[in-house]
Amino acid sequence: MASKLALVLSTLLLAVNGQAYDGGDRDEDAFSWVQPLNTTILGPYGHSPAVLPSPNATGAGGWEEALQKAKDFVAQLTVEEKADMITGTPGPCVGNIVAIPRLGFKGLCLQDGPLAIRVADYASVFMAGVSAAASWDRDLLYERGYAMGREFRAKGAHVALSPVAGPLGRSAYSGRNWEGFAADPYLTGVAMEETIMGHQDAGVQATPKHFIGNEQETMRNPLYDVNGTVGAVTFEAISSNIDDRTMHELYLWPFANAVKAGAASFMCSYQRLNGSYACENSKAQNGLLKGELGFQGYIMSDWGGTHSGVASIEGGLDMNMPGGLGSYGVNWKAGSYFGANATAAVNNGTVPESRLDDMVIRIMTPYYFLGQDAEDFPSVDPSTANLNTFSPPSSWLREFNLTGESSRDVREDHGGLIRRHGAEATVLLKNVDGALPLKHPKSIAIFGNDAGDDTEGYYNQQNFEFGTLTAGGGSGTGRLTYLISPSEAIKARAAQDKALVQQWLNNTLIATSNVTDLWIPVVPEVCLVFLKTWAEEAKDREHLSVDWHGDDVVYSVAKSCNNTVVVTHSSGINTLPWADHPNVTAILAVHYPGQESGNSIADILYGDVNPSGRLPYTIALNGSDYNAPPTTAINTTGVYDWQSWFDEKLEIDYRYFDAHDIKVRYEFGFGLSYTTFELANAVEVESCTGSETVSSRPEAQPVMPGGNPALWEVLYNVTASVTNTGGVAGATVPQLYVTFPSGTTPAGTPPKQLRGFTKKTLQPGETAEVGFELMRRDLSYWDVVSQEWLIPEGEFVFNVGFSSRDIRATAKFAPVA
Numbered sequence: 001m002a003s004k005l006a007l008v009l010s011t012l013l014l015a016v017n018g019q020a021y022d023g024g025d026r027d028e029d030a031f032s033w034v035q036p037l038n039t040t041i042l043g044p045y046g047h048s049p050a051v052l053p054s055p056n057a058t059g060a061g062g063w064e065e066a067l068q069k070a071k072d073f074v075a076q077l078t079v080e081e082k083a084d085m086i087t088g089t090p091g092p093c094v095g096n097i098v099a100i101p102r103l104g105f106k107g108l109c110l111q112d113g114p115l116a117i118r119v120a121d122y123a124s125v126f127m128a129g130v131s132a133a134a135s136w137d138r139d140l141l142y143e144r145g146y147a148m149g150r151e152f153r154a155k156g157a158h159v160a161l162s163p164v165a166g167p168l169g170r171s172a173y174s175g176r177n178w179e180g181f182a183a184d185p186y187l188t189g190v191a192m193e194e195t196i197m198g199h200q201d202a203g204v205q206a207t208p209k210h211f212i213g214n215e216q217e218t219m220r221n222p223l224y225d226v227n228g229t230v231g232a233v234t235f236e237a238i239s240s241n242i243d244d245r246t247m248h249e250l251y252l253w254p255f256a257n258a259v260k261a262g263a264a265s266f267m268c269s270y271q272r273l274n275g276s277y278a279c280e281n282s283k284a285q286n287g288l289l290k291g292e293l294g295f296q297g298y299i300m301s302d303w304g305g306t307h308s309g310v311a312s313i314e315g316g317l318d319m320n321m322p323g324g325l326g327s328y329g330v331n332w333k334a335g336s337y338f339g340a341n342a343t344a345a346v347n348n349g350t351v352p353e354s355r356l357d358d359m360v361i362r363i364m365t366p367y368y369f370l371g372q373d374a375e376d377f378p379s380v381d382p383s384t385a386n387l388n389t390f391s392p393p394s395s396w397l398r399e400f401n402l403t404g405e406s407s408r409d410v411r412e413d414h415g416g417l418i419r420r421h422g423a424e425a426t427v428l429l430k431n432v433d434g435a436l437p438l439k440h441p442k443s444i445a446i447f448g449n450d451a452g453d454d455t456e457g458y459y460n461q462q463n464f465e466f467g468t469l470t471a472g473g474g475s476g477t478g479r480l481t482y483l484i485s486p487s488e489a490i491k492a493r494a495a496q497d498k499a500l501v502q503q504w505l506n507n508t509l510i511a512t513s514n515v516t517d518l519w520i521p522v523v524p525e526v527c528l529v530f531l532k533t534w535a536e537e538a539k540d541r542e543h544l545s546v547d548w549h550g551d552d553v554v555y556s557v558a559k560s561c562n563n564t565v566v567v568t569h570s571s572g573i574n575t576l577p578w579a580d581h582p583n584v585t586a587i588l589a590v591h592y593p594g595q596e597s598g599n600s601i602a603d604i605l606y607g608d609v610n611p612s613g614r615l616p617y618t619i620a621l622n623g624s625d626y627n628a629p630p631t632t633a634i635n636t637t638g639v640y641d642w643q644s645w646f647d648e649k650l651e652i653d654y655r656y657f658d659a660h661d662i663k664v665r666y667e668f669g670f671g672l673s674y675t676t677f678e679l680a681n682a683v684e685v686e687s688c689t690g691s692e693t694v695s696s697r698p699e700a701q702p703v704m705p706g707g708n709p710a711l712w713e714v715l716y717n718v719t720a721s722v723t724n725t726g727g728v729a730g731a732t733v734p735q736l737y738v739t740f741p742s743g744t745t746p747a748g749t750p751p752k753q754l755r756g757f758t759k760k761t762l763q764p765g766e767t768a769e770v771g772f773e774l775m776r777r778d779l780s781y782w783d784v785v786s787q788e789w790l791i792p793e794g795e796f797v798f799n800v801g802f803s804s805r806d807i808r809a810t811a812k813f814a815p816v817a
């Protein structure tokens, strides 16, 4: 076995900087990572340049003391123990690092994320990332991250595999967009920062994932030959080919916020990036993350995402998860690319021991920084072991001494928080003639298979027909301990009005019936239609419609009910073809709101909470209007032939629709309220540096977590004044979109880019000033030549409005003299 592994390792080392598409007539210069190379060694494709060696951690940014503790710890380890520290092993948690009892180290427990501690009982299911982003509310994002972090910690998890900024949402069809936040780097960046600070303030390590370019599920992993032999692949995983500017301005952007927020660890992604596997891509890991962004923590692989030993170690990977060979760690006992092979590589001089030391130092620094060495850090809840189907006790190779109370209830009072968050993140897309809020209707009809209780258990891993949907599937789901369905909450609410409530939950029946034959005795005052759309890990969406004939359900109900209110539970984008139907009077998008779903919805329907969510993506008129669909098939057989060229560059979501003037149904940032708001026609730009103008180039300062600190310096404060002009209190989200100067900014710059937002609650008649702080990075483009963020000369336009297409006031300003 050892010699076979050595062969695999050396083969994969040759492939470290891998392969990418041959280009054809493509503008290859733009893809600065994709360069011609020695085709006899690496095949007929371009590659990603090597950035070696992997930078050592310095503890910069406040981790100096923790770094010293980590160094002292590492100094006491044998090479074998160091190898253990970088290699996962089957155990009670989704990822496990074994204890070293002689040093009092109790091991590490890593758990999914990102909407709940998944492998747990008596834990809460929070809203998914897409819902949290739809709140456009920094406080909510932090509160959610903090509450979730407390539950992870109380269950004994040191590391939360959360939050997600990859996928970012390049493609509307990607199966995991709902785990992440918004199809926009700025909003996602803020969400990452708040969530990470929340998790880590609660004492648990955050793991931003999946780094980077994980924008589709199809072919995210290699296809192994029929015998399943490790290393024998029919096709290597898809390669996301991203040019340097797009990488910086779109995909890396929110991860930079994550580093700035002090994230403990990063998870590299499954797919290849510009030719080489993301978990061994030295340009991404050593160059961008540890180098340019000054990341001080450790990089762990996605589960089974390690495809080499030495190459990955040199390429910047610090921890191999779950540890064993093979995709998703199925061959635990077959050994590991790390483990004993890492020991051998150090002992035979292939890998310097200093690199192994840095890997462990990086792992232990955040552990000390967050005080996880404290005696009172909770033990891993013993109940976890039997809930973990991924590595059940029968698969364990080491002993785990599980102590402490089993099945600890860690939910605190989070149910109330989740209910409030669910309501605050709900997006009101249509509301004709004040259809909502409901005014004590006496007769209510409920339609749709999404309205009722779940019928196939509370572990939301399946796309079942009957029952409400509050999360998608795969590792990012949660195990519900209870679930408030819309039907349950509405019935409880309607009882206060002594209303008649009738319900039909069979979509096929509704879609194929004349609904007037169903209800008795007269047309209900309101028909509430609940629709759902499933999405899951490892699979991209096949269409953007709602599931289970949902569109036909709406048409069938709306044909006879002139007050049809549609509520969607969805992973994200749905095209909503019936949106303009005159009998569809209101539409609510609640996405995946977590365990209190029904209560959150009832709070909105009855007006206890005034909706203030905004779309974190654009709803186009047709599914085919979206650019950048996933690559779902190739017609060649070359092992490296799965390629996804990010040719649209910066033009994803609203950036694309705006650049091409394409009409959409509901644009990014859009959402209604039960009240109305106005923005005064004056936008002020105030300098925060004491000088009107600034330099184009940032001052070169020593790199800190997040990169050059100069990029994070607030240069200007843009202010506007917003008034609640309606009759009820409510919150609104003024948004700032920046138009870069033409001529001096490189071609391909989107017409408008989100660079600020503020959620503000106002009483009727109340006016308030809202401010948007612009940092240097917000006004810069990534210059591929100088490898620097530059502010272009010329006039910027600061557009302030209520959505990406509802601009109410603008100011022009030239920051560079």
Ligand code: BGC
Binding pocket: 094, 112, 113, 161, 209, 302, 303, 475
């Ligand atoms: C997912 C990760 C997850 C891991 C552990 C992988 O398949 O891509 O997001 O954290 O499994 O469950």
